[in-house]
Amino acid sequence: QQQVKQSPQSLIVQKGGISIINCAYENTAFDYFPWYQQFPGKGPALLIAIRPDVSEKKEGRFTISFNKSAKQFSLHIMDSQPGDSATYFCAASVAYSGAGSYQLTFGKGTKLSVIP
Amino acid sequence: DSGVTQTPKHLITATGQRVTLRCSPRSGDLSVYWYQQSLDQGLQFLIHYYNGEERAKGNILERFSAQQFPDLHSELNLSSLELGDSALYFCASSRAGGGYNEQFFGPGTRLTVL
Numbered sequence: 295q296q297q298v299k300q301s302p303q304s305l306i307v308q309k310g311g312i313s314i315i316n317c318a319y320e321n322t323a324f325d326y327f328p329w330y331q332q333f334p335g336k337g338p339a340l341l342i343a344i345r346p347d348v349s350e351k352k353e354g355r356f357t358i359s360f361n362k363s364a365k366q367f368s369l370h371i372m373d374s375q376p377g378d379s380a381t382y383f384c385a386a387s388v389a390y391s392g393a394g395s396y397q398l399t400f401g402k403g404t405k406l407s408v409i410p
Numbered sequence: 411d412s413g414v415t416q417t418p419k420h421l422i423t424a425t426g427q428r429v430t431l432r433c434s435p436r437s438g439d440l441s442v443y444w445y446q447q448s449l450d451q452g453l454q455f456l457i458h459y460y461n462g463e464e465r466a467k468g469n470i471l472e473r474f475s476a477q478q479f480p481d482l483h484s485e486l487n488l489s490s491l492e493l494g495d496s497a498l499y500f501c502a503s504s505r506a507g508g509g510y511n512e513q514f515f516g517p518g519t520r521l522t523v524l
Contacts, residue, residue: 328512337412337500337515338453383453396504397443397455397466398513 297321298386300401307408313371315404317384320365324386328398329358329369332381341382342369374408381405413437414503414516422522428489431519435482435503441465442484443513444476447498459484491523 300317307313319327328343344351344358344367351358357370371378385398413436423429435442444456446469455468459478470476473491478484488495498520502513 330515335517337414337502337517339412339515340512343512396511397458397468398445398453399455400453402452 298401304405313374316368326387330383412514416516431486433484433501439503441504443502445500496523
């Protein structure tokens with residue numbers, strides 16, 4: 295059972311455009327939603343993260359929008375640049391667990407290509 | 411550079427063999443998570459250790475095992491390898507057991523089973 299669904303699988307955007315990646319989750323216990331960026335041959339790196347007590351978080355050109363009632367969240371990359379070309383993963387986790395474990399459940403990833 | 415190191419970077423082996431992947435967390439991080447990345451399954455959580463103690467298991471096969479040593483480095487042991495075990499294996503470390511602690515990923519070990 296896929297607990298975090300991510301779309302689209304791939305995305306081509308012109309330089310300067312807006313890239314939008316969407317995710318939906320099923321487990322209502324999730325309360326931490328990070329986005330990871332992965333370049334070929336590298337490990338995933340945290341890009342931006344949001345907690346469900348806010349509906350939007352912005353860091354530079356990257357914005358997360360969060361809709362708790364719909365159980366959806368999305369990543370917007372404004373003024374997309376060729377250097378943003380990478381695979382983006384949404385993820386979800388619980389922040390507090392009686393078992394003391396906070397593993398990330400990832401979406402399948404979106405391969406973003408920004409063309410000049 | 412995340413500060414998490416993994417060795418080896420690449421590993422090529424044959425079916426039926428056993429391999430050990432090693433992970434050194436960032437200085438001061440007590441938690442180590444192992445993830446498997448494959449084309450069809452994406453990034454999947456395998457197992458979590460906190461300060462030497464196993465905390466959770468995910469989609470980890472019985473042929474796989476892990477441990478975290480007193481110096482906090484961790485090893486993932488994969489035995490009776492099958493073609494389908496070919497994947498990228500990442501470890502990630504975080505400061506404490508949980509909360510909103512960022513997980514820092516290593517560069518991964520690419521395992522190829524022939």
